[in-house]
Amino acid sequence: MTSSRQLGRTLLPLAILATGVGLGAVPAYAGVDTAAALSACNHNVGGVSAALHLEPTVGSVSVGGTGGPLEPQLRPGAVVHVRASGKVSYGGIFNWRGTWGPDGNGRTVDPRDHGFPYPGGPDAALVGTWSHLGENLKIGSDSRCVVVKDSALRLVTNDNDFTDNGDVGYYLNVTAWLYFG
Known part of the structure; x- marks a missing residue:
């Protein structure tokens, strides 16, 4: 019984x-206090930063994840802010797609073109992907304050062929806020 x-x-x-x-x-x-982290980010107070360089022919750089920059700070519920500068020349020696900064060329990639990291996203721009979720987001020159959804963020140029790119690439300043309430 x-x-x-x-x-x-x-x-x-x-x-x-x-x-x-x-x-x-x-x-x-x-226990992650997302509201406090958002407030600190919006007021640009505190946070832990990492300076990174995205080479034009490499394609991507990751933040967080095992052993990656800002690994301890990137947790679901934390907040991240990415600022980027620099430029990438797209299209090889003839530069047929132009040279663009992190905000891209103002066009949108065809949502059906899965040769790009972010189909339907901004063309020739800096974008991000939550590594384990596969969810994309526009980063550009200023991502603003973004709530972390995964433990790793992959930053990538939204291009279908990294091997023919040139110029200086993107200089990234990534700041993360992780508060516990």
Whole structure:
């Protein structure tokens, strides 16, 4: 016969999961104070920064992730702000696609063209991808304050062929805020 105490141990976890409280509703890093991190980012107060360089022919650089820059700060619920400068010449020796800064050329990539890191995103611009989620976001010269959704952010030029690029690349200043409430 099952005692009420044994039944309670079995039903309580099921009730918690069924009501949306518990593992499914708790962020991966409980206690992260996203509101405080957003406030600090919006006021440009504090944070931990990393200076990175995205070579034009390399294609991407990652922030966070195991052993990466800002690894301890990039957690779901934290906030990141990317500022970029520099330029990339697209299209090889004839520069047939032009030379553009991190905001790109003002055009949008065809959403059906999966040869680009961000189909439907800004052409020849700096974009980001949450590494494990595959979700893309526009970065450009100033990403503003973005809530971290994954432990690694891949920063990449939105181009379908990195090997024919040239010029100085993008100089990145990435700042992250991680607060616990």
